[in-house]
Amino acid sequence: MVFAIQLSDEQTRALAETARRLNVPQEDLAAAAIRDLLSRPSPRYQRSCPLGPTVHRGLQP
Structure with missing residues (x-):
């Protein structure tokens, strides 16, 4: 994918x-x-899940 951004x-x-x-x-x-x-x-997802960041990575789609 190619796109332009303005900085x-x-x-x-x-x-x-x-x-x-x-x-x-x-x-x-x-x-x-x-x-x-x-x-x-x-x-936002990290704050809502009490299981910790390792589990978050596994649960992310």
């Missing part, structure tokens, strides 16, 4: 600086950040 000048500079520091393309860094965000259970 402020400050966000664009931060992305470029971080990508440069990590020696990765900006697009790869942004994609990794999105994948990381999507792999985390919802904070």
Whole structure:
């Protein structure tokens, strides 16, 4: 999937600086950040389930 996002000048500079520091393309860094965000259970779901974060990962669709 390919899509475009709008970032402020400050966000664009931060992305470029971080990508440069990590020696990765900006697009790869942004994609990794999105994948990381999507792999985390919802904070709302975590609060509602008393069984702990390990179980949350198993219960997420």
